Amino acid sequence: MTEWFASSDGEISSEQALDIYRVMLTIRSFESAAADLLAGGRLPGFLHLSIGQEGVAAGVCSALGPEDGITTTHRGHGHCIAKGGSVDRMMAELFGRGEGYCKGRSGSMHIMDADAGILGAHAIVGAGLPMAVGAAYSAKVRGERRVAVAFFGEGAVGEGVFHESLNLAALWSLPVVFVCENNRYAELSHVSMHLSAKHVADFGAPYGIPAATLDGNDVLAVASAARKAVGRARDGGGPTLLEFETYRWRGHFEGDPQRYRSRDEVASWQARDPVARFQERLEAGFAVDVAELDRIEREASTAVERAVEWAESLPPAPPTSLLEDVYRSGSA
Amino acid sequence: MPQLKYWQAINQAMAEELERDPATCLLGEDVGAAGGAFGASAKLQERFGEWRVRDTPISEATIVGAALGASMSGLRPIVEVMFFDFMAVAMDQVVNQAAKISFMSAGKYHAPMVVRTMAGTGRGTGPQHGQNLEGWLAHVPGLKVVWASEPADAKGLLKSAIRDDDPVVVIESLALWSRRGEVPEDPDHLVPIGRAAIRRAGRDVTVVSWGAAVHRALAAAAELEPEVDVEVVDLRSLSPLDREGLFASVEKTGRLVVVHEAVGSFGPGAEIASLAADECFDALRAPVRRVTPPFAPVPFPPQLEKAYFPQVTDIVAAVRDVTRRAA
Numbered sequence: 118m119t120e121w122f123a124s125s126d127g128e129i130s131s132e133q134a135l136d137i138y139r140v141m142l143t144i145r146s147f148e149s150a151a152a153d154l155l156a157g158g159r160l161p162g163f164l165h166l167s168i169g170q171e172g173v174a175a176g177v178c179s180a181l182g183p184e185d186g187i188t189t190t191h192r193g194h195g196h197c198i199a200k201g202g203s204v205d206r207m208m209a210e211l212f213g214r215g216e217g218y219c220k221g222r223s224g225s226m227h228i229m230d231a232d233a234g235i236l237g238a239h240a241i242v243g244a245g246l247p248m249a250v251g252a253a254y255s256a257k258v259r260g261e262r263r264v265a266v267a268f269f270g271e272g273a274v275g276e277g278v279f280h281e282s283l284n285l286a287a288l289w290s291l292p293v294v295f296v297c298e299n300n301r302y303a304e305l306s307h308v309s310m311h312l313s314a315k316h317v318a319d320f321g322a323p324y325g326i327p328a329a330t331l332d333g334n335d336v337l338a339v340a341s342a343a344r345k346a347v348g349r350a351r352d353g354g355g356p357t358l359l360e361f362e363t364y365r366w367r368g369h370f371e372g373d374p375q376r377y378r379s380r381d382e383v384a385s386w387q388a389r390d391p392v393a394r395f396q397e398r399l400e401a402g403f404a405v406d407v408a409e410l411d412r413i414e415r416e417a418s419t420a421v422e423r424a425v426e427w428a429e430s431l432p433p434a435p436p437t438s439l440l441e442d443v444y445r446s447g448s449a
Numbered sequence: 450m451p452q453l454k455y456w457q458a459i460n461q462a463m464a465e466e467l468e469r470d471p472a473t474c475l476l477g478e479d480v481g482a483a484g485g486a487f488g489a490s491a492k493l494q495e496r497f498g499e500w501r502v503r504d505t506p507i508s509e510a511t512i513v514g515a516a517l518g519a520s521m522s523g524l525r526p527i528v529e530v531m532f533f534d535f536m537a538v539a540m541d542q543v544v545n546q547a548a549k550i551s552f553m554s555a556g557k558y559h560a561p562m563v564v565r566t567m568a569g570t571g572r573g574t575g576p577q578h579g580q581n582l583e584g585w586l587a588h589v590p591g592l593k594v595v596w597a598s599e600p601a602d603a604k605g606l607l608k609s610a611i612r613d614d615d616p617v618v619v620i621e622s623l624a625l626w627s628r629r630g631e632v633p634e635d636p637d638h639l640v641p642i643g644r645a646a647i648r649r650a651g652r653d654v655t656v657v658s659w660g661a662a663v664h665r666a667l668a669a670a671a672e673l674e675p676e677v678d679v680e681v682v683d684l685r686s687l688s689p690l691d692r693e694g695l696f697a698s699v700e701k702t703g704r705l706v707v708v709h710e711a712v713g714s715f716g717p718g719a720e721i722a723s724l725a726a727d728e729c730f731d732a733l734r735a736p737v738r739r740v741t742p743p744f745a746p747v748p749f750p751p752q753l754e755k756a757y758f759p760q761v762t763d764i765v766a767a768v769r770d771v772t773r774r775a776a
């Protein structure tokens with residue numbers, strides 16, 4: 118299975134490649150800006166960043182259409198941006214402004230966008246897997262060619278819902294792709310402390326789910342594997358489990374003193390930067406000129422700068438919003 | 450007496466009990482090598498070894514269930530569930546199993562286990578890390594539920610919980626994590642479960658609270674002085690609840706305000722109000738008032754948290770309201 122997923126499914130156009138590049142840079146600049154804002158005391162709340170893992174979000178979402186759905190985690194900015202979430206409304210949410218996705222009430226860990234198919238970032242580890250299974254069940258019942266993707270960290274394998282979701286998705290042959298970002302750590306614990314199997318992908322076989330462990334920092338490999346898995350799901354072939362090996366450059370949360378790992382380890386993964394690697398590929402393989410890449414980088418950072426400027430200028434979300442939306446049908 | 454922070458008192462309680470009884474052990478996510486997500490178990494693994502202080506995968510239901518099985522088989526486990534909200538993941542084992550072991554086995558088994566969990570309230574944690582669900586737990590026969598507002602109680606209640614032969618949920622407050630206070634060094638410093646503490650004696654109004662809200666009740670009492678003489682009762686234990694202590698105070702003051710950080714509907718304040726109405730009907734000179742958050746999920750930014758959780762001004766207003774009633 119791993120070989121099949123690892124083999125390229127053919128060239129993508131340079132236009133698609135540049136789109137992926139733009140998404141990766143937008144994620145990186147959004148999260149770098151958020152880190153600086155938090156450190157500078159301008160943002161409230163908590164931040165869990167995915168810098169270093171952009172290849173997975175951008176690669177997987179490049180295989181999805183607007184009708185497809187995703188669920189994600191406390192570390193979900195990248196997935197939301199890649200799935201078409203607005204950096205303006207995300208930034209407003211981080212700032213606690215009424216124009217944010219949850220009217221500034223929920224914060225960084227809870228971005229949802231019904232229009233973009235973001236069924237939500239959920240901060241309870243494992244919570245997104247059953248929801249993606251349900252979205253896939255809905256597609257099946259309604260006869261729609263939609264696919265659902267659950268993004269999660271390897272830590273979620275500890276939760277029963279991971280196993281229950283795989284079992285159910287396989288049993289009902291649902292159009293869902295389970296995407297594990299194995300970034301080596303769950304909070305302060307190395308993967309060797311919480312995972313019984315060598316690879317998360319090893320959990321596919323017992324449920325009869327095709328699975329593979331792949332390099333999450335090679336965005337083209339991610340995109341190619343995702344296209345295959347999504348295509349299978351769309352054509353009625355059932356679920357897939359993709360495990361992408363990657364690494365989070367920042368702490369578990371911003372402010373984490375990171376006593377559990379060495380600077381050398383972090384540096385060795387930074388040397389495998391998914392953004393820099395893709396940039397080299399673009400220059401070599403796609404004959405894109407450097408000026409074009411620079412332009413994309415500038416556009417991405419300008420979009421984020423504008424989002425910050427706009428969000429910060431807005432008034433804080435008003436207390437009158439506390440009781441809004443608790444029920445769809447009006448307050449109790 | 451030495452001054453300790455709230456979290457250090459918890460750390461000391463666990464260290465002493467691990468030392469005292471080799472059957473005691475600690476399980477949880479990041480409790481071992483890292484010493485706890487918030488440092489409560491700092492250095493315990495070094496001292497007591499990696500089996501008695503054990504890092505687990507992210508598996509709340511299974512850790513709590515395993516602690517239960519271990520408690521039925523000779524150990525006295527402490528489980529750390531990192532945030533109160535994550536108790537929801539473990540609720541089946543807590544409610545359907547642990548709480549009913551003694552009853553269902555006709556007393557042949559019992560479950561001497563502790564679940565420690567953290568209320569993130571007031572720290573910008575938001576809708577899935579900031580809830581107060583003590584009412585859920587106190588609603589279940591077979592469970593005990595305690596919550597300290599001071600470092601000395603954090604130590605004494607936890608030690609009592611560890612030595613208790615029934616399952617006890619110990620709720621801790623992130624908002625009080627660095628709060629300092631005098632903590633007895635006595636290795637048998639036990640705060641009895643089921644006994645409230647009068648934090649401030651007064652004649653006019655009883656304000657009942659627990660956890661971090663106690664300190665806002667005290668601030669409100671100070672602000673109301675000398676206009677109103679407020680008695681502040683720190684419940685410390687929701688289940689069992691110190692009925693005698695509660696009734697004695699209400700009999701004295703004739704007025705009751707309950708302040709809590711859980712939402713009001715079907716919450717602990719309703720239980721306390723009902724008990725007081727039942728037992729102190731003749732003494733009550735005003736309706737019982739509850740000061741609680743609105744019936745909505747917890748918001749994260751500071752201005753909304755402030756609007757959501759009961760503040761000193763809300764407590765002052767409620768006390769004024771019940772005192773304005775004719776005597």
Ligand SMILES: Cc1ncc(C[n+]2csc(CCOP(=O)(O)OP(=O)(O)O)c2C)c(N)n1
Nearest residue numbers: 192240241242270271272273302303304535
């Ligand atoms: C049910 C539950 N238990 C514990 C936590 C606390 N927690 C937040 S993130 C995390 C680690 C998650 O690790 P992983 O799934 O690998 O994702 P990563 O943080 O590496 O992206 C933990 C234990 C939680 N949010 N939810």
